[in-house]
Structure formats: C-alpha cells, structure tokens
Amino acid sequence: MMELRHLRYFCAAAEELNLTRAAQKLFIAQPPLTRQIKQLEDEIGATLFIREARGLKLTPAGRYFLDHARQILDKVAATVAGTRQVASHGKQVFGIGFVPSIFYGQLPRLVRRLRQNKNVEIVLKEMKTGEQVEALKAGHIDIGFGRLYIDDSEVEQELLFNERIIAALPAEHPLATGPVSLSQLANEPLVVYPSGSGPNFADIMQGLFANQALKPNPVQQVNDVQTALALVASDLGYTLVPEQVKRVTREDVVFRAITGSDATSPVLCSRRREPPNAVMRLANLILSELVSQKQQDPSLL
Structure with a gap:
C-alpha cells in the first residue's frame, strides 16, 4: 500500500536523479531506497525512472507523478501546520492570496469583515495568479484574487467584475x-x-x-x-x-x-473545487455583497 514515505522517497530521488545522493539526503541506506522506489512503481503499475549509467531520468509518467506528489506533500505539510496553529490559538486559519493591484479596492473590506470573526486568523500572501492556483492546490491558501484566467481542473475561478x-x-x-x-x-x-x-x-x-x-x-x-x-x-x-x-x-x-x-x-476570485467550510461560506457572502454594491454603484472601487 502506498504511504507518505513512498512519496517523500520518490521526490528526493526525482530531485537528485541519483539514488546515492537521494539516500544521503534522506539519511537512509541506498538499498532500502531502491526497494521503496520499486514498490512504488509496482503499486502504480508504471515505470517512473529510467536507470542510466550516469543516474536516473524521469519518464513522462514520472514527471506527471512528481508534480502531484509534491502537491500532496505540500498539502499534508500545510494541514499539519494549520492544525498546530489551531491547537495553539483556537482559531481557524484562512489564507488569502492576492496580486498587489487588487488590494487597493474591495479586498481590504473583505479582510476587515472576516477579522470581525474572532475565531478566524487571516493570513495574507502576495502572489501572482498562477502562484495562487498552485498554493490553493497545495493548501497554502484558501482563496485567491488575481487578474488572469488559469485553466486547472482542481481550481474554479469566478469573475467578480x-x-x-x-x-x-x-x-x-x-x-x-x-x-x-x-x-x-x-x-x-x-x-x-x-x-x-x-x-x-x-x-x-x-x-x-x-x-x-x-x-x-x-x-x-x-x-x-x-x-x-x-x-x-x-x-x-x-x-x-x-x-x-x-x-x-x-x-x-x-x-x-x-x-x-x-x-x-478582470478581477477574479479563485477557489479549490470542494464544498465550502463555514469561513469560506462567510467570505463568499461578503464578496457577493461587495460585488452587488459595485454593480449598483459603478463608481465604487
């Protein structure tokens, strides 16, 4: 059965493209690492590496698996960090990604209203729209505001105005x-x-x-x-x-x-394609009100 260690071992091997260096990076011996990689390939039913004289080379399947393995590990790390933060502060962390030009308008109003909920801790991260999509998939942020359309099956984008x-x-x-x-x-x-x-x-x-x-x-x-x-x-x-x-x-x-x-x-809102939790429902409600106000009074920024 595939476990998180298989993903960590695979990512280390994919980043180093050398089993000896990857084993050193993981602080394990090379033979166990080789066996774990072989087990992973057997579990998936696909060859992830081509073994060459100079080291390893990722197959197309390996490159695809690497992208998603990194996202899974990032998601796990973000979940653990968020859980620790909730345990220590008793608050739910809500991450917002944004491009700088968005922050001159209605985004500060959204943040102010969300902060009125004492059980929510808002974390703001400046990042490009493409970076927001990757951060959403990895669980580093919960919502993003940008200006570019990004085609990704795991993320939905809504045109606000x-x-x-x-x-x-x-x-x-x-x-x-x-x-x-x-x-x-x-x-x-x-x-x-x-x-x-x-x-x-x-x-x-x-x-x-x-x-x-x-x-x-x-x-x-x-x-x-x-x-x-x-x-x-x-x-x-x-x-x-x-x-x-x-x-x-x-x-x-x-x-x-x-x-x-x-x-x-365009001013776009990006979210993961998943059922919204209580904080996301509140954010969506506030956004709907702000957009409605702007539609009624276009002079509002």
Missing part, C-alpha cells in the same frame, strides 16, 4: 489636465510591466495600442504597480493601471480616463 484601465501621469505633464487618448499617449515614454508565457497585464497594455494601430514607446520595465508609480512621479513617463489603483494618493501623480477605449482588466 471588469475594471477600467486608466492612465497614471506625472502631475505636471502637459496631458494631465483631462482625459487622454491612446494616440496622445503613444509617443510619450511608457513604464511597462514584464510579459510572460501566458496572458497578463502587459499583454492588455500592448493590445490597447495594437487595436488602434498604434505603437507605444516603452522606456522602463518594472515588476509592480508601486514601482511604476514611483517612476511616474519621477517624471520618467506614464503607465497604465487598473482603476482602483487611483486610491493611491500622491501629489506628484494624477490618474486620467482614456478616451476612445473600453479596455478593462
């Missing part, structure tokens, strides 16, 4: 007096965000200009909104941000609507 994209400009910029068009912005220096393998905010920015046959003028790449706004304040250029970012009050930065464009960025 679409948020307008606006321009952030230096306060003394000639275009800072009113709404601006993309054609006006195209020749101005632009502070951009890094692109990646999947759809992201950088792609949305590029798409805005491409849809109007315009080419932006990027001058600096940054990883987060706060750094982008700091560079805007330094008069390095302008940037594009989701509307709720205008909650950030800086005397040296102004936020302006973009005319001739209906570009938006």
Whole structure:
C-alpha cells in the first residue's frame, strides 16, 4: 500500500536523479531506497525512472507523478501546520492570496469583515495568479484574487467584475489636465510591466495600442504597480493601471480616463473545487455583497 514515505522517497530521488545522493539526503541506506522506489512503481503499475549509467531520468509518467506528489506533500505539510496553529490559538486559519493591484479596492473590506470573526486568523500572501492556483492546490491558501484566467481542473475561478484601465501621469505633464487618448499617449515614454508565457497585464497594455494601430514607446520595465508609480512621479513617463489603483494618493501623480477605449482588466476570485467550510461560506457572502454594491454603484472601487 502506498504511504507518505513512498512519496517523500520518490521526490528526493526525482530531485537528485541519483539514488546515492537521494539516500544521503534522506539519511537512509541506498538499498532500502531502491526497494521503496520499486514498490512504488509496482503499486502504480508504471515505470517512473529510467536507470542510466550516469543516474536516473524521469519518464513522462514520472514527471506527471512528481508534480502531484509534491502537491500532496505540500498539502499534508500545510494541514499539519494549520492544525498546530489551531491547537495553539483556537482559531481557524484562512489564507488569502492576492496580486498587489487588487488590494487597493474591495479586498481590504473583505479582510476587515472576516477579522470581525474572532475565531478566524487571516493570513495574507502576495502572489501572482498562477502562484495562487498552485498554493490553493497545495493548501497554502484558501482563496485567491488575481487578474488572469488559469485553466486547472482542481481550481474554479469566478469573475467578480471588469475594471477600467486608466492612465497614471506625472502631475505636471502637459496631458494631465483631462482625459487622454491612446494616440496622445503613444509617443510619450511608457513604464511597462514584464510579459510572460501566458496572458497578463502587459499583454492588455500592448493590445490597447495594437487595436488602434498604434505603437507605444516603452522606456522602463518594472515588476509592480508601486514601482511604476514611483517612476511616474519621477517624471520618467506614464503607465497604465487598473482603476482602483487611483486610491493611491500622491501629489506628484494624477490618474486620467482614456478616451476612445473600453479596455478593462478582470478581477477574479479563485477557489479549490470542494464544498465550502463555514469561513469560506462567510467570505463568499461578503464578496457577493461587495460585488452587488459595485454593480449598483459603478463608481465604487
């Protein structure tokens, strides 16, 4: 019968790709490790490693099993840690993952209301949407807020609302007096965000200009909104941000609507596909109220 030790032994062997080093890492002798790996392969009915002269090589089945074995071990570790925390504090831990640009809007209201329940301890973790999905599957967080759609059978995503994209400009910029068009912005220096393998905010920015046959003028790449706004304040250029970012009050930065464009960025909630517990039901109820308020009054951020 497969046990957790089989998963730990397998992961060590898969990470080292050498049974001798893996055995040393596990503080056991090599022959028992070899037997445990063979037992695991027999139990699964699949070859996980190809034995080569220089060491081990994962088979396609082995690579697949490694991904899921890590998730199982992470889930067990998170469960143990959470259980200890509940035992020591008498509270249920509720982990929330978020991308920074979400935290300027309604997320703080959700956190404040959840914290009114004295039996719940809220843990906030800043992470990208893809990282949130992996953290959900591993049990490190319970709910995530991001802007990218991730296709994963173990995680469900709910569109809360679409948020307008606006321009952030230096306060003394000639275009800072009113709404601006993309054609006006195209020749101005632009502070951009890094692109990646999947759809992201950088792609949305590029798409805005491409849809109007315009080419932006990027001058600096940054990883987060706060750094982008700091560079805007330094008069390095302008940037594009989701509307709720205008909650950030800086005397040296102004936020302006973009005319001739209906570009938006989604605000998504990610959860594990499982029956909700009491805290999740409360979080869902609060979220429903906040989204309903925004639908009734779109000016709410």
